[in-house]
Amino acid sequence: MERWIETADRTDDPDLAGFARQMAETPDARALLEALFGNSPFLTDCLLKDIGFARLLFQDGVDQGFANALAQCDLAGESDDMKALMKELRRAKRQAALSIALADITGQWTLEQVTQALSALAERSLQVGADFLLRMLAKQGKLPLANPDNPSEGSGLVILGMGKLGARELNYSSDIDLIVFYDDELPLYAEIESLRQPMVRLTQDLVKIIEERTVDGYVFRTDLRLRPDPGATPVAVSVAAAESYYTSVGQNWERAAMIKARPVAGDIEAGQRFLSHIAPYIWRKHLDFAAIQDIHSIKRQIAAHKGGRTIAVLGHNIKLGRGGIREIEFFAQTQQLIWGGRNADLRISDTCSALDALVRAGRITEAVAEEMKTAYRFLRQVEHRLQMIEDAQTQTLPKDDAGIERLAAFLAYPDGEAFRRDLLHHLQTVETHYSELFEESPSLTVAGEQARGNLVFTGGESDPDTLETLAEMGYDNPERVASLVRGWHHGRYRATRSERARQILTELMPLLLETLSRSASPDTAFLRFDQFLSRLPAGVQLFSMFQANPKLLEAVAQVMGGAPFLAEQLSRRPGLLESLLTEPDVAALQSAEALQRDLDQALGLAGDYQDVLDIVRRWNNDRRFLIGLHILSGKLDADAAGPLLTRVAETAIRALLPHVEADFARQHGMPPGPGGGTGGIAVVALGKLGGGEMTIGSDLDLVFLYDAPIDAQSDGPRPLPAVQYYARLGQRLISALTAQTGEGDVYPVDMRLRPSGKTGPIASSLESFAKYYAESAWTWEFMALTRARPVAGPEALLDEAAAVIRRILTQQRDPATLLADVADMRHRVEKEKPGAILWDVKMGRGGLVDVEFAVQYLQLRHAAERPDVLDQNTTAAYEKLVGAGCLPAETGATLIAATRLWRRLQGLLRIAVGDAAFDEEAATRDQKDALLRAGGAVDFDGLKQNILATAEQALACYRALIDDPAAALPKPSQQEKTK
Structure with a gap:
C-alpha cells in the first residue's frame, strides 16, 4: 500500500x-x-x-x-x-x-466471460502479428498479397487455435496451442517456387512477437507441438501435407484435439475450408468400433493407475491429477468422438456446452452434466487464482498447509479447511463419473502386477505423471522413452502406420513397458526394442502375437536386455520370433534325423534354387536363435549347446550340397569320379564344427575333398576337368552358405585350413591331400587336423576321407620335434595375440587355446601307438587319453573341467556381445546374471575368482605337459637351426 x-x-x-x-x-x-x-x-x-x-x-x-x-x-x-x-x-x-x-x-x-476475454486477446494479438508479418514479406517482395488493406484475407495462411484457445477457454496464464498451415496451391502463389521458407520464417517471427520475453514482459507462451508429427515436420506445414497426414496416420487423440480446433488468425476462410475438408476424419459417419476401442484404450491408459494414485490436496495437480480438469474434458470429448459422426449437434468445442449437448443427445443425464460443469467451473477458478499469484503456468496446489491457507484466502474462503472440503468433493465427483465412463473396458494393468501409475502417450508433450511412472519402473531417461513411444504413435515407423497397429500397440503399451522394465537395464532393452520396431515392415501381426502370447514378449525383453548379438539378429530378421511359437523345443533338436526330416519337409515347398537358399537360411537362423534364447534364459547349458548348434550346421550343409551339385550339373554335368564313374565332393569340417563345439557366432572351417583322376572330365554341356570342376563346385557351395539374401546368410565360411591355406586350391583330391600332409604340412596343420570330420558328401567318399585323415594322424612322429614345435607355436601366438583370461577365455593363458593345444599335442604324440585316443571333441579326447593311460586322471579332470567352463562362458559371451570385447563396467545386469549361471557362481566376484583359479590350474597342467618338457630338451646346434 x-x-x-x-x-x-x-x-x-x-x-x-x-x-x-x-x-x-x-x-x-x-x-x-x-x-x-x-x-x-x-x-x-x-x-x-x-x-x-x-x-x-x-x-x-x-x-x-x-x-x-x-x-x-x-x-x-x-x-x-x-x-x-x-x-x-x-x-x-x-x-x-x-x-x-x-x-x-x-x-x-462469469468463468465463460473470463476465458473468452483471454481467448479474444490472444486472437487479436495473433491477427495483428500475422498481418504485420505478411505486410513485411510483401514489402520485401517475397510474398504477394491478395488484399493489401487486409493482408490475411486470401493469404492461405491458416492459424488454428487448439485446445483451450480453440474452445475459447483459455486459462489465466495459459500457453496458446497453435497449428500453422499454408495453402501453396492458391493461384496467388503460382509464381513462387517454394512457399515453405517464407511461411516457416513468418511462423518463427510470429512466435517471437507473441512469446519472447522483453523488459515489457511477453504476450502469450506458444506451443506448436500439436501439428502433425512435430518431431519430423517444420513449424508451418502445407495444407496438402496436413490433409494427407490426418487421413492416413492421424491418431484418435488428434481427432479429439481437432474437436476444439478453430481458425483464430490469418486467413479465416482458408482455415474453415481446411477444417471442413478433414471433418470426415474427425467425425466418422459410421460408428468405428476399432476407433472406439482405441479411445477406450487411451482412457484406460490414463486410468491404468487405479489404486496407484489417490486424490489429495497438498501438491495435487488440478488439471492432470485424478478428478481434475482433464478428466472432465476427456469425459466430454470421448463421447463426442464416438457419437459426433451421427449427431452434428455434438460437434461443440467448449466443455460445458458439450456436456449440455450430450444431455440433449441422451448420452448422459442432466444431473451428471450439472455436477461435472460445477466441478469444472470450480477447478478453473482455482486454476486461475493459482496462476494469478505469479503469472505462472501451474495447476499444482501448494505442498504445505500454509500455502493452502494462503490460496484459500485468495479464493475468499474463511479458512483452508472449508476450501479443502469443496475441493475434495469436486475431485471425487469428477473421478466417479469419469471412472464409470468405460467401466466395462478391460484393465490395461499387467496381470498379477500392481499398477504403478499413469502411462499416457497422447498429445505432443510428455505427461508428468507418466514420466514419474516410468522412473518408478526403473527407466533412467523417462523423457526419451516417452518421446520415442509418441513417435511410434505418430506412425514414424512402418510398423505403426496403420490405425489398427497403433490401436493394438496402445492396448499393449503397459505390458510392453512393464516387461522391458523387468530387464536389469530397462533403458538399454527399450532402445533395442525401438531399433527392432524401426526395422519391422508391418506391426499388426507382431503386436497381435504379443497380445496373445505375453511369454513371447518376455522372451523379446530378455533378448533386448541381455543379448545384443541376438537383438541385432532379431532386428534384421523379425521373422525369427515366429520360431518361438511354431518351432520345436530344444529337445527336438537333439536328433540329427529329426532335424533332417524337419528341414526336408520345409524344402518340399521350394519352387527353385533361390527358394532352397532362403528356406535353408530361415530354418537355420530360426533354430540358432531358438538355441541362443534357451542359453540366455538358462534352460540350456552353453557347453551342451555346442553339439546342438553343430548338428544344425551339419544339417544345413547336407541339405544344401545336393541342390548346389544339381544346379551346377545343369551346366557342367555330373561330377567326375574314379574309373570314369560319377564322383562327388566331401565336405570336411574342422575347428568348432569338426569338434562339435560350435557357438552362436561360430563360422565354418571347411575343407573340400574329391576322388577323381587328374585327367577326368565332367559330361555336361560345358564340361570341365576334375580340378576345375571341384574347385568351382566348392566355390558354389561356399556362396550358397555365405551369400546374403532376404533371409540373411547361413554361416561365414573359413577355408584357411585347407592345404597351402589361402594359396591352395579350393578343393583337393584325396591323393594330393595325403601327399601334402606327408611332405609339406606344418605341425599346426596336423594339430588342426585332429578336429577334422567328414560331414557331407557321398558315403563311400566320406569313409575314404576319414580313413585318409586317420592314417595321417596315426603316423609315427618325433616326440621331441613335436613338443618343441607346439611350445614354440604357443609362445608365438601369445606374442601376436595376447589376451587376459578376464574376459578373453580363448586367448588368455590357461584358456581354450592352451587346453586345445595340449589335447592336440597329446593326440599327435600317442596316436601312432594308441589310435583310440583320437577324437575331434576336446573333452572326449581328454577322456580317451585318460582311459588309454596317456594322461593322469587328475590332470585330465582339471583340463576337462576348464574346457567345459571356457565353452560355457564363450558360448554365452558370443550371445551377449558377439565378437566384441566384453566390458564388465558396461555390462547389463541380465548379461552378468547369465554369466553367473554359465560359471556356476553366486556373485560376480566369485565368478571372476573361479575363472582365475581355473585358468591357473589349466595353465599349470599345460606347462607340466608342454612348456617344462620343451624347456628341458637339448638346445639345437647352429647347424641344426640353419637346417
Missing part, C-alpha cells in the same frame, strides 16, 4: 496521486487493493506499473478497461517496427490481464 501511494506521488499528475490516496482510504477499494497486494505479486506489479490504467478500471469499469486493451492491440498493428509492435502488444496484455483479473476476483464476470 505504501508503494501504491509512493508510485502515484512520483507521477506528474496530481489528480492521479489524489486518486491513489482516495482508493487507499475508501473501504471497499482498499479491501480490493489489499486482496491483490496480499495475494498476487504479479497483479501488484501490473497495478504499480500503470496506475493511470488502474484509475480507468476503478472509474469506468473492467469492461471498458478490457475494450481499451483490445484497442491497444489494434494500434500496435499500425506500426512498421517489430520492436514497437512487440512493446505495445505487451502493454495491451498487461492491461488486459489486470482487467480480467479484477473482473474475475470481484465476481463481475
Whole structure:
C-alpha cells in the first residue's frame, strides 16, 4: 500500500496521486487493493506499473478497461517496427490481464466471460502479428498479397487455435496451442517456387512477437507441438501435407484435439475450408468400433493407475491429477468422438456446452452434466487464482498447509479447511463419473502386477505423471522413452502406420513397458526394442502375437536386455520370433534325423534354387536363435549347446550340397569320379564344427575333398576337368552358405585350413591331400587336423576321407620335434595375440587355446601307438587319453573341467556381445546374471575368482605337459637351426 501511494506521488499528475490516496482510504477499494497486494505479486506489479490504467478500471469499469486493451492491440498493428509492435502488444496484455483479473476476483464476470476475454486477446494479438508479418514479406517482395488493406484475407495462411484457445477457454496464464498451415496451391502463389521458407520464417517471427520475453514482459507462451508429427515436420506445414497426414496416420487423440480446433488468425476462410475438408476424419459417419476401442484404450491408459494414485490436496495437480480438469474434458470429448459422426449437434468445442449437448443427445443425464460443469467451473477458478499469484503456468496446489491457507484466502474462503472440503468433493465427483465412463473396458494393468501409475502417450508433450511412472519402473531417461513411444504413435515407423497397429500397440503399451522394465537395464532393452520396431515392415501381426502370447514378449525383453548379438539378429530378421511359437523345443533338436526330416519337409515347398537358399537360411537362423534364447534364459547349458548348434550346421550343409551339385550339373554335368564313374565332393569340417563345439557366432572351417583322376572330365554341356570342376563346385557351395539374401546368410565360411591355406586350391583330391600332409604340412596343420570330420558328401567318399585323415594322424612322429614345435607355436601366438583370461577365455593363458593345444599335442604324440585316443571333441579326447593311460586322471579332470567352463562362458559371451570385447563396467545386469549361471557362481566376484583359479590350474597342467618338457630338451646346434 505504501508503494501504491509512493508510485502515484512520483507521477506528474496530481489528480492521479489524489486518486491513489482516495482508493487507499475508501473501504471497499482498499479491501480490493489489499486482496491483490496480499495475494498476487504479479497483479501488484501490473497495478504499480500503470496506475493511470488502474484509475480507468476503478472509474469506468473492467469492461471498458478490457475494450481499451483490445484497442491497444489494434494500434500496435499500425506500426512498421517489430520492436514497437512487440512493446505495445505487451502493454495491451498487461492491461488486459489486470482487467480480467479484477473482473474475475470481484465476481463481475462469469468463468465463460473470463476465458473468452483471454481467448479474444490472444486472437487479436495473433491477427495483428500475422498481418504485420505478411505486410513485411510483401514489402520485401517475397510474398504477394491478395488484399493489401487486409493482408490475411486470401493469404492461405491458416492459424488454428487448439485446445483451450480453440474452445475459447483459455486459462489465466495459459500457453496458446497453435497449428500453422499454408495453402501453396492458391493461384496467388503460382509464381513462387517454394512457399515453405517464407511461411516457416513468418511462423518463427510470429512466435517471437507473441512469446519472447522483453523488459515489457511477453504476450502469450506458444506451443506448436500439436501439428502433425512435430518431431519430423517444420513449424508451418502445407495444407496438402496436413490433409494427407490426418487421413492416413492421424491418431484418435488428434481427432479429439481437432474437436476444439478453430481458425483464430490469418486467413479465416482458408482455415474453415481446411477444417471442413478433414471433418470426415474427425467425425466418422459410421460408428468405428476399432476407433472406439482405441479411445477406450487411451482412457484406460490414463486410468491404468487405479489404486496407484489417490486424490489429495497438498501438491495435487488440478488439471492432470485424478478428478481434475482433464478428466472432465476427456469425459466430454470421448463421447463426442464416438457419437459426433451421427449427431452434428455434438460437434461443440467448449466443455460445458458439450456436456449440455450430450444431455440433449441422451448420452448422459442432466444431473451428471450439472455436477461435472460445477466441478469444472470450480477447478478453473482455482486454476486461475493459482496462476494469478505469479503469472505462472501451474495447476499444482501448494505442498504445505500454509500455502493452502494462503490460496484459500485468495479464493475468499474463511479458512483452508472449508476450501479443502469443496475441493475434495469436486475431485471425487469428477473421478466417479469419469471412472464409470468405460467401466466395462478391460484393465490395461499387467496381470498379477500392481499398477504403478499413469502411462499416457497422447498429445505432443510428455505427461508428468507418466514420466514419474516410468522412473518408478526403473527407466533412467523417462523423457526419451516417452518421446520415442509418441513417435511410434505418430506412425514414424512402418510398423505403426496403420490405425489398427497403433490401436493394438496402445492396448499393449503397459505390458510392453512393464516387461522391458523387468530387464536389469530397462533403458538399454527399450532402445533395442525401438531399433527392432524401426526395422519391422508391418506391426499388426507382431503386436497381435504379443497380445496373445505375453511369454513371447518376455522372451523379446530378455533378448533386448541381455543379448545384443541376438537383438541385432532379431532386428534384421523379425521373422525369427515366429520360431518361438511354431518351432520345436530344444529337445527336438537333439536328433540329427529329426532335424533332417524337419528341414526336408520345409524344402518340399521350394519352387527353385533361390527358394532352397532362403528356406535353408530361415530354418537355420530360426533354430540358432531358438538355441541362443534357451542359453540366455538358462534352460540350456552353453557347453551342451555346442553339439546342438553343430548338428544344425551339419544339417544345413547336407541339405544344401545336393541342390548346389544339381544346379551346377545343369551346366557342367555330373561330377567326375574314379574309373570314369560319377564322383562327388566331401565336405570336411574342422575347428568348432569338426569338434562339435560350435557357438552362436561360430563360422565354418571347411575343407573340400574329391576322388577323381587328374585327367577326368565332367559330361555336361560345358564340361570341365576334375580340378576345375571341384574347385568351382566348392566355390558354389561356399556362396550358397555365405551369400546374403532376404533371409540373411547361413554361416561365414573359413577355408584357411585347407592345404597351402589361402594359396591352395579350393578343393583337393584325396591323393594330393595325403601327399601334402606327408611332405609339406606344418605341425599346426596336423594339430588342426585332429578336429577334422567328414560331414557331407557321398558315403563311400566320406569313409575314404576319414580313413585318409586317420592314417595321417596315426603316423609315427618325433616326440621331441613335436613338443618343441607346439611350445614354440604357443609362445608365438601369445606374442601376436595376447589376451587376459578376464574376459578373453580363448586367448588368455590357461584358456581354450592352451587346453586345445595340449589335447592336440597329446593326440599327435600317442596316436601312432594308441589310435583310440583320437577324437575331434576336446573333452572326449581328454577322456580317451585318460582311459588309454596317456594322461593322469587328475590332470585330465582339471583340463576337462576348464574346457567345459571356457565353452560355457564363450558360448554365452558370443550371445551377449558377439565378437566384441566384453566390458564388465558396461555390462547389463541380465548379461552378468547369465554369466553367473554359465560359471556356476553366486556373485560376480566369485565368478571372476573361479575363472582365475581355473585358468591357473589349466595353465599349470599345460606347462607340466608342454612348456617344462620343451624347456628341458637339448638346445639345437647352429647347424641344426640353419637346417
